[in-house]
Every structure is written in structure tokens, then in C-alpha cells.
Amino acid sequence: MFDDLSSVMKRVLKFGTLLVLVIVVLGSLIGYFVAGVSGVLAAQLGGLGALAFTGLTALSVLVGARLNLAGFLGAVLGGWLLKMLLFLVAFTVLNRAEWLTREARPIVFFTIVTAVIGGLILDTRIVSKARLSADVKLP
């Protein structure tokens, strides 16, 4: 059977969430040894940020797949713009948070980077394994 756009995106969201959960657990362990409870919170924050950033794109494609081409592009690009603004505000607020100690800050960064790069590897694998059909009407 062939896959469609929605089934690929649902698979990406499902396995992407699992990957981020694993990275958050590992990051929390490392964070606890490096910076205590603040390190654990930092790892969870990084995982949540990475999941929201990459997941929202997949979600916007999932929603856009039900619309026509203009609607699809509007959903994906509009979602991207909103996401950039949202993250600018969120990271500015978090950067001033006092509960995030100086030792714990790199944990946020490295959790995000690991989750994003791991997510990209996963995405590439899912897309390369997907069987997408060409919508050709045979005579």
C-alpha cells in the first residue's frame, strides 16, 4: 500500500515524540549530575522546545494537507512565522529566569541541539522509507 502525506506526518510526530522523550530522560540524568534539579528542568525545557519547534512544522503540514496549495503554503509558512515569534519571546523570557542557573543553561542548548539533529535523522529515514504514489491516471 502507498502512504499519503498525512500518514507520513503522523509517523513523524509519533516517532519524533518518542525520540525527544528518550533524549529528555538522558538529558535529565546528565543535568542532575551537572546542575542538580535546575539541570533536570533545563533538559525538560530543551526537550519541550525542540518538540514544539519541530512538531509544529509537521502539524502545520498535516493541517495544510487538507487544504489546496495556497492553503497548504499559508499554513506551513504562517505557522513558521508565528513559531519564530513565539520562540523569540519564550527564549527571551527564559533567558532572564532566575531558576535556570548558570550551570544548567548549556543543558538547555545541548538538549535542543541533540533533539533537533536526532529528529532530522529520524525524519530523513521516515521519508526515505515512505512509499509515496504519483497521482497519475492510467489510461
Place this chain on the structure above:
Amino acid sequence: MQIIHLAAEVATQVSQVSGNLGVLGYGLAAIGPGIGVGLVVSKTIESIARQPELAARLQVTMWLGIAFTEALALIGLATPFIFV
């Protein structure tokens, strides 16, 4: 000679600028992926216009291109956590 004077004047003006350099960081983190996503989308529209029957495949490939490009934006936005 005039150029040297002008350069010295610009250097003096720049040294008096105050504010948060993080703003420049956000601009750089947004502009690169912005251009990248624009290119990915424009090429996808061209391709779908040429071969509409491949729209589903092209949309998935476009999403993968956007995912790689926006990874740079996310890493750029997160750098204040290690640099500040």
C-alpha cells in the same frame, strides 16, 4: 584621505552605539533560514506547477527541506543559553 576620515568617523559613531547584541544574533538566526525556506518553497511551487501529479511527493520533500533549514534557526535562537 577623505575615506580614512570617513572610516574614522564611522568607527567613532559605531563605538558609541549601545544596546543588546543579541538583537543582531536574532536577526542573523532569522535571515538565513528565512531565505532558505523561501527558496525551498518557491522551487516546490515551480515543480508542482510543472508536474501536479507529484504534489504529494514534492510536499513531503519540501517539508524535509524546511525541517533542515529551520534547525539552523532553532539552534541560532538557543545560542543565548550558552553564550550569555
